[in-house]
Structures are given as structure tokens and as C-alpha cells.
Amino acid sequence: MSEIITQLPILSIMTLFLGAFVIALVGRSDEKLRDIILMIAAGIPLILMLILVKPVFFEHQVITSWLGGWEPVSGWAIGIGVEVDALSLFFGLMVAVMVFVVAVYSMTYMNRDDALQQYYTLFLMLSGSVMGLVLSGDLFNIFVMVEIMTMTAVALTAFRTDYPGALEGAMKYLVVGSMGSTCILTGIALLYSQLHTLNLAQIAAELPKGHNTVTAVAFAFLFLGFATKTYLFPFHPPEADAPTVAPASISVMVSSVLTKCGVYGIIRLCYTIFRYMDKTSLQYLICVLGALSCFICVTMAFNQHDFKRLLAFHSISQVGYVVCAIGLGNALGLSAGLYHALNHTLFKGLLFLTAGAVYYATGSLDLDRLGGLSKKMPKTCALFLIGAASISGLPPFNGFASKWMIYQAAFERAAATSNFFFVVICVICLLSSVLTLASFVKVSQSVFFGQLSPEFERTKEVPAAMQIPMWFLAVLCIVTGVFPQAMQKVLLAPASADAMNSFNYIGVMMGTSKAAASGVTAPPAFSAPIIGLWNPVAWIILLLIVTCAVCLVSLTADPEKKAAKAVIGPARDHQPAIALMDAKEAKYESFFSGEESVYSQVGGSDLFWGFKHNLRHYFKTMGDWHSGVVNDYTLYGLAAMSIVIAFTLLFIH
Amino acid sequence: MIVFNYVASFALLAIGFYCTVTQRNLIKICIGLGLVDYGVNLLIVSVGFNAGGTAPIWTIRELTRQSFFVDPIPQALTLTSIVIGACTTAMTLSLIIKLKEQYNTLDTSEIRRLRG
Amino acid sequence: MKKYKKKAVIVRSCVNVLLPLSGIYGCYVIFHGNSSPGGGFQGGVLVAAAVLLVYLGYGGKALHKTFSEHFLHSSEAIAEIIYVLIALLGIFAGTVFCFNYVFPGHWLETSVLMNDAVGYHVMAGIAGLLLLMLSSFEEPEAESTDKPETAEAAGEEGAK
Numbered sequence: 001m002s003e004i005i006t007q008l009p010i011l012s013i014m015t016l017f018l019g020a021f022v023i024a025l026v027g028r029s030d031e032k033l034r035d036i037i038l039m040i041a042a043g044i045p046l047i048l049m050l051i052l053v054k055p056v057f058f059e060h061q062v063i064t065s066w067l068g069g070w071e072p073v074s075g076w077a078i079g080i081g082v083e084v085d086a087l088s089l090f091f092g093l094m095v096a097v098m099v100f101v102v103a104v105y106s107m108t109y110m111n112r113d114d115a116l117q118q119y120y121t122l123f124l125m126l127s128g129s130v131m132g133l134v135l136s137g138d139l140f141n142i143f144v145m146v147e148i149m150t151m152t153a154v155a156l157t158a159f160r161t162d163y164p165g166a167l168e169g170a171m172k173y174l175v176v177g178s179m180g181s182t183c184i185l186t187g188i189a190l191l192y193s194q195l196h197t198l199n200l201a202q203i204a205a206e207l208p209k210g211h212n213t214v215t216a217v218a219f220a221f222l223f224l225g226f227a228t229k230t231y232l233f234p235f236h237p238p239e240a241d242a243p244t245v246a247p248a249s250i251s252v253m254v255s256s257v258l259t260k261c262g263v264y265g266i267i268r269l270c271y272t273i274f275r276y277m278d279k280t281s282l283q284y285l286i287c288v289l290g291a292l293s294c295f296i297c298v299t300m301a302f303n304q305h306d307f308k309r310l311l312a313f314h315s316i317s318q319v320g321y322v323v324c325a326i327g328l329g330n331a332l333g334l335s336a337g338l339y340h341a342l343n344h345t346l347f348k349g350l351l352f353l354t355a356g357a358v359y360y361a362t363g364s365l366d367l368d369r370l371g372g373l374s375k376k377m378p379k380t381c382a383l384f385l386i387g388a389a390s391i392s393g394l395p396p397f398n399g400f401a402s403k404w405m406i407y408q409a410a411f412e413r414a415a416a417t418s419n420f421f422f423v424v425i426c427v428i429c430l431l432s433s434v435l436t437l438a439s440f441v442k443v444s445q446s447v448f449f450g451q452l453s454p455e456f457e458r459t460k461e462v463p464a465a466m467q468i469p470m471w472f473l474a475v476l477c478i479v480t481g482v483f484p485q486a487m488q489k490v491l492l493a494p495a496s497a498d499a500m501n502s503f504n505y506i507g508v509m510m511g512t513s514k515a516a517a518s519g520v521t522a523p524p525a526f527s528a529p530i531i532g533l534w535n536p537v538a539w540i541i542l543l544l545i546v547t548c549a550v551c552l553v554s555l556t557a558d559p560e561k562k563a564a565k566a567v568i569g570p571a572r573d574h575q576p577a578i579a580l581m582d583a584k585e586a587k588y589e590s591f592f593s594g595e596e597s598v599y600s601q602v603g604g605s606d607l608f609w610g611f612k613h614n615l616r617h618y619f620k621t622m623g624d625w626h627s628g629v630v631n632d633y634t635l636y637g638l639a640a641m642s643i644v645i646a647f648t649l650l651f652i653h
Numbered sequence: 654m655i656v657f658n659y660v661a662s663f664a665l666l667a668i669g670f671y672c673t674v675t676q677r678n679l680i681k682i683c684i685g686l687g688l689v690d691y692g693v694n695l696l697i698v699s700v701g702f703n704a705g706g707t708a709p710i711w712t713i714r715e716l717t718r719q720s721f722f723v724d725p726i727p728q729a730l731t732l733t734s735i736v737i738g739a740c741t742t743a744m745t746l747s748l749i750i751k752l753k754e755q756y757n758t759l760d761t762s763e764i765r766r767l768r769g
Numbered sequence: 770m771k772k773y774k775k776k777a778v779i780v781r782s783c784v785n786v787l788l789p790l791s792g793i794y795g796c797y798v799i800f801h802g803n804s805s806p807g808g809g810f811q812g813g814v815l816v817a818a819a820v821l822l823v824y825l826g827y828g829g830k831a832l833h834k835t836f837s838e839h840f841l842h843s844s845e846a847i848a849e850i851i852y853v854l855i856a857l858l859g860i861f862a863g864t865v866f867c868f869n870y871v872f873p874g875h876w877l878e879t880s881v882l883m884n885d886a887v888g889y890h891v892m893a894g895i896a897g898l899l900l901l902m903l904s905s906f907e908e909p910e911a912e913s914t915d916k917p918e919t920a921e922a923a924g925e926e927g928a929k
Contacts, residue, residue: 010866011857018853025846068859068867140730147737151744158748165766167752172767174748175673178686178741185693185734186666192727193700241767303769628768630682630761634673710806736810743898750905 006065008052009084009135012045012096016128020121027117035107038120042103045131046096049089056089057494062508064137075514077199083137083509086494087272090338091134091264094345097476098257099127101349101469106249108465109356113247119159126152126253133261137509139191139198142265143184146229149261150177153254157246169241172630176238179637180228187221190214201509204273204502205518216653219274220645226269227640230262232323233293234640236316237626237633240300244309248356251308255315256348263322263341267334270326271499275520277329281651284421285644286327291428294320298435300622302442302612307355307365310443311348314391317432318344324425325406328413334496335488336405342491343398343480347390350473354384357462357470358447364456367443372452376459379467381448386474388444390481392437395539398481403433405484438608482537658699665692679752679759683745690738694731701727784826791818799888803881813891820899832903841897848890855883 019041027034055061063084066072070079084092106123110116129148136142154177158170192198194214195206207215231239239259243251266286276282294317301313322344325337357380358373359365374381390397393404410426413419461467480487498504503522507515612619625632665688672685701724709725749759756764795815802808824832858879859868871878 004860007860007866011860014853014857014866018850018857021846021849021853025843025850065865067865068869069865140733144733144737147741151740154744154748158751161751161755167748167755168764169767171679171745171748171752171764174741174745175682175686178689179673181737182666182689182693186696188730189693189697189700189727192697192730196724198726244767309767623769626768628765630764631674631677634670638670638674708806732810743902746902747905 005052005055006063008048009063009082009092010065010067012048012092013128013132013135015041015044015048016099016124016131020124020128023117023124024121027120031116034117034120038103038107038124041124042100042127045127046100049093049096052084052089053093056084056086057490060086060494062498062504064509072202072510075510075517077197077202077510080141081137081199081201081509082135083201083505084135085498085505085508087264087267087338087496087499088134090342090491090495091260092131094260094342095127095130095134095257098252098345098349099131101353101472102249102252105353105356105466105469106247108463109249109360110247113160119156122152122156122159123250123253126156130253130257130261134264137200139188139200139203143181143188146184146225146261147181149229149258150174150181153177153242153250153258156250157242157254159250160245160247163245165241166245169238169245172238172633173242175630176228176235176633176637179634180225180235182225183221183228183641184225187218187225190218190221194218199509200268200273201506202514204275205506205510205514205520207274208519213649213653216648217645219269219276219652220648222269223266223648224641224644226262226265227289227644228262228637229265230259230319230323231316232262232289232320233296234636235633236293236297237628237636239316240297240309240312240626243312243315243352244306248308248352248359251312251355252349252352255312255352256345259315259319260341260345263319263326263337266323267326267337267499271334272502272505275502276652279652280417280419281647283327283329285647285652287324287421287425290320290323290325290327291425292320293317294324294432295428296622298432298439299615299619300626301439302435302608303619303623305367307358307367307370307443307447308352310367310439311351311355314351314436314439315344315348317436318348318391321403321406321429321432324429325409328409328422328425330409330413330416331496331500332405332412333409334499335492336402336409338492338495339405339484339487340399340402343390343402343477346473346476346480347387347397347399350383350387350470350477351391353466353470353473354380354387357383357466360462360466361459362456367446369453369455370447371450371456372448373456373459374448375452376456377448377461379461380470381444383467383470383474384448385444386477388440390477392440393433394437395543396478396481396537398477400539401481401484401487403429438611442608655699655702655704658695658702662692662696662699665689665695668692677761679749679761679764682761683742683749686745687738687742690734690741694734694738697727697731697734701725781826784822788819788822788826791815791822795892799885799892802884802888803878809884809887809889810891813888814895816888816892817895817899820896820903824899824903829903829906832900836896836900838897838900841893841900844893845890845897848886848893852883852886852890855879855886 019037022037022041023034027037052063056063063082065082067080067082072078103123106119110119113119126149129145129152133142133145133149136145150173154170154174157173158166160166188198191203194212195203195210197203197206228235239255243255246254270277270282270286297313297317297320301310301317304310304313318340322337322341325333325340327333328336355365357377358370361377361380362370362373364370386397390399393399395401406429407426410422410429414422414426501523503515503520506518506520669685669688669690669692672688673682676682676685703721703723706721706723709722709728711720711722752764753759758764795812795818798807798812798815799809800812802812820832820836823835827835856867858870859865862868862870869878869880
């Protein structure tokens with residue numbers, strides 16, 4: 001009746017859940033056993049997902065299964081289905097890799113906490129629910145998984161209850177998160193009232209005939225629900241709070257894995273099920289939401305004094321990129337969005353893990369106190385720099401490749417439609433990228449370079465068990481960046497082709513005759529879009545040459561001035577950590593060292609004081625908006641809800 | 654008559670959201686979230702209701718073409734979402750208990766260490 | 770709180786009557802869940818109401834004597850494992866996940882067992898939840914001395 005391969009997605013979900021329950025039972029007494037179970041439970045899904053790569057990505061199969069063998073009766077789905085196409089598997093792979101990495105990292109990172117069996121139980125349940133969400137083919141199952149995801153994420157955010165603000169962050173996450181869940185459930189109810197089915201494929205098949213105002217409202221609700229789970233612009237404040245206060249391993253899950261579930265939902269909803277993406281109004285809506293979160297959150301990051309909070313704001317900003325690219329509505333845009341989603345998962349995971357390593361080694365995440373750690377933790381510093389280069393889009397790292405693709409997609413779109421709007425989106429993305437780079441210069445300056453505070457004199461490098469997962473992510477960051485053409489061919493093109501091919505999605509699940517009768521037409525053969533002709537190696541050579549030139553110019557600067565500065569410059573007892581800070585280069589002192597007497601470098605928040613001073617009104621307004629009062633956040637969410645529903649009724653319906 | 658159910662469910666949704674936006678007390682926010690849940694549950698149950706239908710409990714022999722009953726799937730969905738709602742409420746309340754211990758207040762305008 | 774420490778006789782007598790009833794009725798609902806309204810969740814909640822009844826009739830101390838939190842947690846995990854394993858049986862038997870295997874010539878089928886596992890889980894889960902919530906009522910009296918300090922600090926932080 002069924003080959004074993006159709007059961008692999010379910011097995012990968014259930015392994016995680018089963019692991020969670022077994023740990024809850026035996027994890028209290030035996031730590032060795034607990035770690036072994038954790039490794040097995042996190043490792044098996046990864047292996048299963050890798051096994052599925054060959055049939056799904058190379059042979060273009062779609063893996064389906066009906067729970068309990070309840071197959072459709074006369075074209076009507078009566079059971080719960082699991083449908084894994086390339087898009088699902090793309091996200092499933094991402095989730096499996098991150099879960100495994102985080103599990104390995106947690107074993108060392110969390111070893112100073114107690115009640116760890118609860119931590120691992122919740123963690124595996126969180127992973128299982130995320131896995132279930134991306135592999136499921138049933139709308140209500142998606143809702144249940146979203147709820148498990150939210151609840152476990154909240155509990156894990158508050159896991160270190162004595163960490164300042166942990167409970168508060170969890171509470172805000174819970175309130176805004178349940179708004180999103182409510183939206184999804186309302187959408188499901190409205191959709192069910194019109195179409196009387198919950199199966200995604202069947203909904204897609206029924207919609208051309210059953211389309212009316214109520215389904216349009218249902219679309220708005222579902223879109224809002226997934227936008228909340230992505231923590232897009234008006235819903236974003238809790239997404240900045242929760243990773244700030246959660247343990248670093250959970251910050252990774254919350255900000256780089258959970259947001260992808262929302263992205264997956266939006267892609268599935270807009271491309272496969274409702275197929276509204278050819279409407280320009282929806283493209284405007286998604287692009288505007290993405291661009292707003294992209295820009296506002298990157299500027300918010302300038303004001304932060306907390307390492308992880310800064311990273312969290314960048315995370316939302318990068319997800320904004322992804323959503324922008326998805327909103328472009330062409331094949332290249334979707335590929336670029338998926339590519340950036342993958343890259344964001346990798347580099348943001350890496351950055352949060354390095355933040356966790358800094359916290360593990362020093363016990364602090366305050367950007368104003370930390371500094372000069374590159375001497376004490378050189379490997380973590382190197383890892384951080386790889387992550388920072390990736391996120392700010394420096395070649396040859398992966399951020400560059402995917403951002404390039406997004407710009408190209410935006411311009412292609414603008415050229416194809418001669419619509420100036422997409423150019424504006426592209427410019428906003430470029431601007432945000434520049435600001436991201438500036439912001440990461442600030443972080444690396446205030447955490448890893450500059451002066452070492454005597455407080456952290458005895459800091460040691462983190463153990464190897466924590467470094468291995470980070471190196472793994474760093475290598476992935478480089479690999480995905482250096483071979484963009486291969487990535488496009490193997491992963492992105494099948495995933496975006498499957499996302500846009502609802503005919504196949506319906507046909508595999510419900511039978512081809514159903515798909516043919518539904519009025520959904522098979523899309524033209526998907527031709528993998530060509531990424532711009534660029535070579536990452538050439539770019540890195542150019543970058544090296546420019547860097548050398550800058551160094552050369554600054555080293556061979558006017559000798560008289562140097563001498564003068566050396567006289568004027570104050571006598572120094574404490575040499576700054578970076579070697580190029582020769583006393584003769586005192587003219588850079590104001591940027592790199594700050595005041596001598598107190599052990600402060602240029603404060604974490606003051607590196608771009610001129611910029612911030614000129615835009616102080618903007619920053620003040622933004623600061624006031626992120627007031628920390630949970631009522632305000634729900635109000636923003638509610639406003640966004642009303643606007644999106646009205647917009648849907650007016651323009652999309 | 655079923656129209657009243659729809660009106661009531663959206664009224665519950667509106668009251669619940671109003672509660673979460675305007676009330677500064679965490680317990681009241683929790684109640685607001687609960688109201689929103691009830692609103693959606695009422696909506697789902699109403700969606701599956703057929704006027705004059707019986708309870709959807711049949712064995713395969715009794716079932717004929719003429720059998721007329723309410724849609725069982727929304728009822729199952731409602732049951733699930735009630736359970737989930739109960740879990741959410743329990744989670745919220747336990748967080749509130751802990752927050753009260755740490756901050757000694759339930760006022761949201763004072764629970765704002767994370768901001769800006 | 771102190772005023773109510775001495776439990777009323779009426780409440781206790783009622784509890785004595787209701788306790789076995791709710792237990793048996795809950796078990797009935799669980800075991801007949803496959804063929805009648807009800808099922809694991811509803812029956813489990815009914816059984817778990819025993820925690821509340823014991824608390825009402827006999828107070829917090831008796832509650833902790835009667836129920837062990839650790840045991841309830843373990844039961845919950847065991848029930849979950851049983852459920853998943855029964856569901857996985859289908860895959861190991863070469864069919865699909867959650868396959869409903871009807872034992873030949875018998876009323877027993879795997880969906881009944883899964884229903885019972887749900888009942889067991891909900892019973893343990895809700896009982897544990899109630900136990901946790903009820904025990905949190907008792908704590909504040911024990912450690913009220915050191916609270917104001919931390920609260921003030923928290924308030925200052927918040928105001929800043």
C-alpha cells in the first residue's frame with residue numbers, strides 16, 4: 001500500500017516528539033542517557049530529510065501520505081494529509097539542520113542551568129512542531145503546530161526566570177503570538193464555512209469556483225496570522241524582546257527558525273493555495289510590509305545596548321528582505337527570497353550562537369561594558385566576523401549572493417512592469433544593507449575590539465563542544481555563498497517551481513482529474529532564472545585589493561602629522577587590543593579608543609554619534625513607539641489587521 | 654437565527670481585542686485573550702451547524718442518504734481549540750504569577766524593562 | 770485564608786460521595802469514548818477533578834499526601850509515549866501512520882487504545898496542572914519577608 005519513503009516525513013516529526021516525551025520520563029535522573037536521547041532525536045530527522053533530498057529535489061517527486069490510510073473518497077479529502085514537495089522539504093532541511101546544531105550547542109551552553117530535562121523536552125517539542133508545520137498538508141494541523149510552537153517558545157523564552165526581563169519578554173511574545181494564532185484560526189473557520197475542507201490541496205482546487213468575499217477575508221486573516229508568526233513590521237516588538245532574554249540557543253530557534261515558518265506560510269498561501277501573487281496590489285502590500293520591517297528594524301538596531309537585542313532587530317530586518325523578495329511575485333524574486341531565508345537562518349544562527357558564547361564566557365551582553373574580547377576569544381571573534389560579513393552582504397559570503405539576487409529580481413521586476421515602486425523597494429533594501437554593515441562595525445568594535453575591561457581579564461575561550469556547531473554554520477555560510485549557481489540549480493529552482501505549481505500540488509494529493517476539473521492550469525515549464533553574471537572569487541580579490549590600498553594609504557600618510565600627533569597624543573598605559581593601533585595613528589583615536597582614563601571605548605551606542613545626532617528626532621520617535629507596553633503592541637497589531645483586511649477587500653478581492 | 658451566532662462571535666472578538674488594547678491589568682489582558690478564543694470557538698461551531706440536524710453520532714448501518722446531522726469536523730476543531738485555549742490561559746496565568754513575584758505589579762505600563 | 774482552614778463537614782461529606790463517582794464516571798467516559806460522545810479528553814478532565822475535590826474537602830496538606838507530582842509527570846510522559854508508539858505501529862507494520870488495526874474477532878482496535886492513552890495523559894496532565902496551581906496559592910505566606918526588596922529593585926529598573 002505504501003512505500004516506506006512516504007512515511008519518512010511523519011517519522012521525522014514523530015521522532016522529535018517521541019524524544020521529547022522520553023526525555024521527560026527518564027531525563028531527570030540520568031544526564032548521559034538524556035544527552036544520548038537528545039542526539040538520537042535530533043539526528044534522525046536530519047538523516048531522514050537528507051534521504052528525502054534525492055527523490056524530491058532530483059527526481060521531482062512529491063511525497064504524500066494520508067494518516068491512517070484515509071484516502072480521499074470521490075475527490076473529497078476526509079483524512080489528514082502530509083504533502084512534502086520541494087518547498088516543504090527546503091524548509092524542512094533548514095529546520096533539521098538548525099535543530100541538530102542547536103541541540104549540540106545546548107549540551108554545553110546550558111550545562112550551568114538546572115531542570116534541564118524540561119528544557120530539552122520543550123526544545124524537542126518546539127522542533128517537532130516546526131517540522132510538523134512545514135511538512136503538513138492540512139490547514140488545521142498547521143494551526144495546532146503553530147500553537148505548540150508558540151507555547152513552547154514562550155516557555156523556553158522564560159526558561160531562565162531570573163534573567164532580567166525574561167518573563168516580560170515571554171509575556172509580550174505570548175500576547176502578540178496568540179493574536180496571530182487567533183487570526184489563523186478565524187481564517188480557517190471562514191475558509192471552512194465556504195469550502196468545507198481543510199486539506200491544502202483541496203482548498204487550492206476548490207478556490208477558483210468557490211471564490212467569494214468570505215474567502216478573501218479568510219485570506220486576509222491567514223496572511224495576518226502568518227505575518228504575525230514572521231513578526232513582520234507592526235508585530236515585530238515581541239520578536240525583538242524574546243530573543244533578547246531567552247537563552248542563546250532558544251534565540252536561534254525563535255529568530256532564525258520560527259520566523260521561517262511564517263515565511264513558509266506566506267509563500268504557501270500566496271503562491272500555491274490562493275495564487276493571488278499575480279495581483280499587483282498584493283505585491284505592493286507584501287513589499288511594503290517587508291520594506292518597512294527591513295528599514296525600521298535596522299535603524300532600531302542602532303540604538304541598542306544589548307548584544308542580543310541588536311541581533312534580534314537585525315533578524316527582523318533580514319526577514320523583511322526575504323518578504324520583500326517574495327512580494328516581487330516573479331520566479332527570480334521567489335528564488336531570491338528562499339535563498340535569503342536559508343542564508344538568514346545560517347548566519348543569524350551563527351551570530352546568536354557567538355552571542356551565546358560571549359555570554360557563556362563573560363556573563364554579560366552589555367555592549368557598553370564588553371570590549372577587546374578578540375584577544376581572549378580569538379576563535380569566537382573569527383566566527384562572529386564571518387557571521388557579520390555574511391549578514392552585511394560582503395562577498396564571498398552567502399549574504400552577498402542572496403542580496404545580489406534580490407536586487408536583481410527587483411530591477412528585473414521594475415523593468416518588466418516599468419513600475420517605479422520596485423526600484424524604490426530595491427533602494428530601501430540597499431540602504432538597509434549599508435546600515436546593517438555600519439551596525440555590525442559597531443558591534444564588532446564594542447565587543448571584540450577596542451579595550452579590554454579589567455572585569456573580563458580572566459575570560460577564556462569557550463569549550464570546543466560549543467565551537468564545533470558554530471564552525472559548522474560558518475562553513476555552511478561560506479559554502480552557500482561561494483556556489484550560488486549550484487544552490488540555484490539544486491535547491492532553489494525546484495523549491496520555487498513547486499511553490500508556483502499548484503496544479504501538480506493538487507494533482508499529486510487529490511488525483512490529476514480533480515486538478516484538471518478544478519480550473520487550475522498547469523504553469524508553463526519552469527525555467528530556472530539566471531542569476532547575474534558575477535563571480536564571488538573576483539569580488540573577494542577586488543575587496544582585498546581595495547583593503548590593501550586603504551591600508552597602504554593610511555600607513556604611508558604624512559609623517560609630519562604623525563609625529564605631531566604622537567607628541568600631542570596622551571601617554572598610554574593600555575594599548576588597545578588591535579595591533580594596527582600604533583600610537584602614531586592617534587588621529588583615529590577618537591573613533592577607536594575613546595577616553596583613556598575610564599575603561600571605555602567608544603560606547604557601543606556612540607560609534608555613529610554624528611549620524612544619530614542628525615536623525616535624533618527620528619530615533620526618538622522610534623524609541624517612543626517601541627514603548628515596551630504590551631497594550632501598544634497589540635494596538636499596532638490590531639491597526640495592521642484592520643488595514644490589511646480593508647486592503648484585501650478593496651483591492652485584492 | 655444562526656446570524657446571531659456570527660454577530661455574537663465577532664462581538665466577542667471585538668470585546669476581547671478591545672480588552673487587550675485598553676486594559677492595563679495583566680489579568681484583564683488574559684481575560685481578553687480568553688474572550689477572543691471563545692469568539693473564534695463560537696464562530697467555528699456556528700459554521701458547522703445545520704438547522705434541524707441531529708448530533709453527528711451514527712454507526713455505519715444507520716447512516717443513509719436521508720441522514721441529516723450537523724457537521725462533526727467543526728465540533729472536533731472547536732474541542733481542540735478549546736483545549737489549546739485552556740493551555741494558553743494556564744500558561745498566561747503562570748507567567749502572570751511569576752511576573753507579579755518579580756515586579757510586584759500587574760500594571761503593563763510598569764512592566765517595560767525591554768523597550769526602545 | 771486562615772478562616773477557612775477548618776473544613777466544613779458538609780463539604781467533606783459531599784466530597785466523600787462525589788470522589789468515587791467522578792472517578793468512575795470519568796473512567797466510563799474514557800473507555801466508551803470510541804463509541805459514544807466523550808472520549809479521552811473529557812473523561813480525563815473528569816477524573817482529574819478528583820484533585821480539586823480532595824483540595825476542597827481535605828485541604829492542601831492532604832492534597833500533597835495523596836498525589837505525587839513526580840508520579841503524575843511520569844504518567845503524562847508514559848501516556849504520550851504509548852500514544853506515539855501505537856500510532857507508529859502502523860509504519861512498522863508496513864502500512865501508514867495512525868493506521869487503525871482491528872484485531873480480528875475482537876472489539877479491540879488500535880484507535881480505542883489511542884483513545885485510552887489520551888485519557889490517561891489528560892488525567893495526569895490536568896491533575897498535575899491543578900496540583901501546581903493549587904500549591905502556588907500556599908507559597909506567598911511562607912516567604913513574604915524578602916519580597917519587597919526585589920520588587921522595589923524591579924520597580925526601579927522598570928521606571929528607568
